[in-house]
Amino acid sequence: MSDLTVKKIIEICSGILYCGSEDVVCTSYNKDTRIIKENDTYIGIKGENFDGNSLYKEAFSKGANCCILENDYLNKEKIEKLDKPIILVDNSKEALRKIASYIRENSDAIFIGVTGSVGKTSTRDMIYSVVKKQYKSLKTEGNYNNDIGLPLTIMRIKDENCAVIEMGMNNLGEIEYLSNITRPNISVITNVGTAHIGNLGSRENILKAKLEIKSGMDEKGILIINNDNDLLHEYYLKNKENVLTVGISNESDVMAYDINYTSTSSSFKIKYKNNTYDCNCPVNGEAYIYNSLVAFAVGMLTNVDIEKILDGISDFKLTENRLELIKTKNGINILNDCYNASVDSMKSSLEILKNSVGKRKIAVLGDMLELGEFSEKLHKEVGKFVVNNNVDLLITVGEYAKYIAEGAKESKMNEESIFSFDTKEEAIEYLNKILEESDIVLIKASHGMKLDLIVNSLLNNYDK
Numbered sequence: 001m002s003d004l005t006v007k008k009i010i011e012i013c014s015g016i017l018y019c020g021s022e023d024v025v026c027t028s029y030n031k032d033t034r035i036i037k038e039n040d041t042y043i044g045i046k047g048e049n050f051d052g053n054s055l056y057k058e059a060f061s062k063g064a065n066c067c068i069l070e071n072d073y074l075n076k077e078k079i080e081k082l083d084k085p086i087i088l089v090d091n092s093k094e095a096l097r098k099i100a101s102y103i104r105e106n107s108d109a110i111f112i113g114v115t116g117s118v119g120k121t122s123t124r125d126m127i128y129s130v131v132k133k134q135y136k137s138l139k140t141e142g143n144y145n146n147d148i149g150l151p152l153t154i155m156r157i158k159d160e161n162c163a164v165i166e167m168g169m170n171n172l173g174e175i176e177y178l179s180n181i182t183r184p185n186i187s188v189i190t191n192v193g194t195a196h197i198g199n200l201g202s203r204e205n206i207l208k209a210k211l212e213i214k215s216g217m218d219e220k221g222i223l224i225i226n227n228d229n230d231l232l233h234e235y236y237l238k239n240k241e242n243v244l245t246v247g248i249s250n251e252s253d254v255m256a257y258d259i260n261y262t263s264t265s266s267s268f269k270i271k272y273k274n275n276t277y278d279c280n281c282p283v284n285g286e287a288y289i290y291n292s293l294v295a296f297a298v299g300m301l302t303n304v305d306i307e308k309i310l311d312g313i314s315d316f317k318l319t320e321n322r323l324e325l326i327k328t329k330n331g332i333n334i335l336n337d338c339y340n341a342s343v344d345s346m347k348s349s350l351e352i353l354k355n356s357v358g359k360r361k362i363a364v365l366g367d368m369l370e371l372g373e374f375s376e377k378l379h380k381e382v383g384k385f386v387v388n389n390n391v392d393l394l395i396t397v398g399e400y401a402k403y404i405a406e407g408a409k410e411s412k413m414n415e416e417s418i419f420s421f422d423t424k425e426e427a428i429e430y431l432n433k434i435l436e437e438s439d440i441v442l443i444k445a446s447h448g449m450k451l452d453l454i455v456n457s458l459l460n461n462y463d464k
Contacts, residue, residue, distance in 0.1 A: 003027045004099070006066055006085045009041075012102050013087070013095040015068070020085030024066055029099075029155045030059075031148065038063035044070065045092045045148060053092075060084055068095055093147060100151035100181050109160050110135070110302055113182050115167040115175055115213050116190025116226075117206060118344040119287055120145070121319055123190050124166045126288075126295040130312030134304045135161035143168070150178050162302065170370070171199050172209050179216030186222050186301055187213045188294055191229040195342035198372025207231045224297050226290055227252040244301070246293035248286070254297045256289050263357040264325070270296055277306065280314045283323065284355045287348040291316075323349060325356075326455075328463040331437035333358055337444040338452040341368045346382045349444050354389040358440025363391045364427060364454060366445025367398035376403050383407020393434075396420045397427045398449055424450070428457045435462070 007022035009015065030040040033055045042064040044053035053073035057080070060067065066085045070092050073079070079086065089095040104111070112131075114124045128139040138160045140153050145168035153165060167178045179187075192207045200206050214223060220242075225232045227245035236243055245252035248259070259268040261284045268289060270277045281292045292313045299309035318324055324336040335356065337349050346365065353361050363386060371378050383404040386394050394417060396405045405420045421427045431454070435441070441458070445451045 004102075006087060009068070009099060010087055012098050013068075013089045015087045015089040015095065016071075018069075018074075018079065018086040018088050019081040020066070020083060022085065024085050026066055029152055030064075031152065033058045033062060036062045036064055039065045041066045041068065043068045043092055043096060044073065046070065046073075056086065068092060096148060096151040096155075097181055100154040103157055104154055104181065104183055107157050107160075107163075109138075109157060110162045110186070111182055111184045112162070112164045112298055112302075113167055113179060113184030113187045113213050113216075114164065114190070115169070115188070115210050117193030117195040117210070118342050118348070119190040119291060120166050120168065121322060121339075122288065123188060123291045123294050124164050125319055126291045126313065126316045127188070127298045128164045129316045130295045130299045130304060130309050131162045131164065131302060133308035133312045135302070137162040137164065139164040140166040145178075147174070147177060151181060154181065167213060169209055169212075170196050172205065173212070175209055176212035176215045179213045181216070183216040183218070184213065184221065185217070186224065186298060187217055188224045188298070189213065189226070189232060190290070190294070191226050191344060192231040193342055193344040194371065194374065194378055195344075196370050197374050197378075198370045203231060207235065211235070222301055224294055226294075228290075244297055246290060246297055248289065254293045254300075256293055259286075259289060261285075261355045263355060268292075272296070272300065277310060279310055282314060282316055283318060283352070285348055285352040287345075287351075323352065326459070326463075328459065330462040332435055332458065332462040333438070333440040334455060334458060335440065335442040335444075336452070336455045337442065338450075338455060339447055341366070341444050341446045343368065343378050343381055346444060347385050349442055350382075350385055350389045350391065353391065353440065353442040356440050359436065359438035360392040360440070361390060362393040362395065362435075362439055362441045364395045364397065364431070364441060364443045364451070365401055365404050366396070366449040366451050367400040369400075369446040369448050371400075375400050379403035380407030380410070383409075383413075384411045387411040387413045392417060394418045395427055395430065397424055397445065397451065397454075398422070401445070424453050428454055431458065432461060 003025050006024045026041040028040050030036045031043050042059035053069045056067040068087045131137045145166040169175045189210045224244045227247035227250045246254040255271045256268045266281045326334040380403050384407045386408045402420045
């Protein structure tokens with residue numbers, strides 16, 4: 001895919017050249033003046049708290065070679081005519097969609113779309129770890145999985161042969177929009193849980209939303225699903241064409257068995273088309289076995305050599321703040337999983353805590369957000385799971401997390417081992433009093449709870 005000129009972008013977006021030359025070539029795109037680089041094309045986007053269109057001069061001062069701004073901003077403020085090109089469009093987000101769609105249509109890369117209630121990012125990263133062994137590959141970075149981030153990801157495509165694209169959502173219709181831009185050759189649904197159930201009202205609606213990933217696929221596209229997830233299994237029994245299943249319990253196309261865990265990894269066998277392969281994953285926990293099966297399936301579908309598939313799985317690296325094991329100099333071990341939380345990801349992390357080595361297993365759990373009327377019930381469900389996973393100390397932070405404590409008490413956990421705090425500061429103060437060498441501490445909550453502040457505080461105290 002060759003770079004686009006200003007003239008071509010104007011054509012794609014039905015835009016207007018306000019000033020500057022239409023011959024300027026746009027090689028990279030950015031919406032954030034704080035991280036803009038030399039020769040980036042800046043896209044001004046109006047947000048809830050500020051209007052990015054107003055920052056066009058700052059973008060140019062930091063090296064942008066072109067700005068794409070909205071006509072509506074011109075109606076409110078005078079835009080200075082400069083010697084660099086400014087393109088005016090009706091809607092910046094729509095311009096992003098059109099440019100990304102054009103780049104996708106003109107790319108020969110294999111596009112792999114990934115969605116699910118939990119495990120999207122780790123599955124995306126593991127797939128990328130596999131396909132990059134054979135292809136020049138690109139993946140979604142950070143949380144660029146929405147209507148702005150996904151187009152910007154696709155707009156990074158140059159000469160890559162493979163792109164692994166994560167798709168997130170809060171409501172119905174959002175993944176359909178993203179899928180129609182991405183047009184994935186292979187799509188993955190990791191599972192259907194309860195994340196965003198407060199918005200969608202039921203797990204059945206969550207399934208409906210996740211299945212929107214098929215909307216951008218052509219008739220030859222393959223959908224990979226977790227066949228052990230109850231709703232996806234029910235879907236598969238009625239819709240088997242062009243669906244490839246992975247599983248541990250239910251009979252599936254790609255299956256794991258003979259599973260063995262250590263404190264930091266897992267080993268297992270994979271059965272696929274009457275062949276058996278030995279596989280090692282550098283993270284323990286059942287969730288990462290499912291990730292491995294999906295990555296294996298994608299590797300097979302994209303004709304990656306089997307040795308490279310297995311190497312890619314064993315070389316997998318976790319994204320920062322996602323179940324990151326930090327061993328401090330003072331002997332405290334921290335499982336940092338502060339990026340996000342749902343019932344399923346809480347259970348997965350607690351299972352990993354159970355399998356980890358430590359004198360005491362301590363779970364610091366905060367609120368899971370966006371659960372609406374289901375908040376009390378689902379937090380209590382996590383509390384019951386705490387007891388089933390042999391946690392020595394449970395510390396909750398926040399309003400809803402108190403229901404985790406209640407659920408643990410209802411499941412007969414010793415009340416002297418349960419502590420609930422309203423604020424992070426109170427939890428930090430308590431942890432500093434009770435932590436001992438060789439303890440292992442899981443810290444997990446929805447991103448909005450900002451429990452990474454607890455992680456940073458512990459590192460300041462114990463990693464000196």
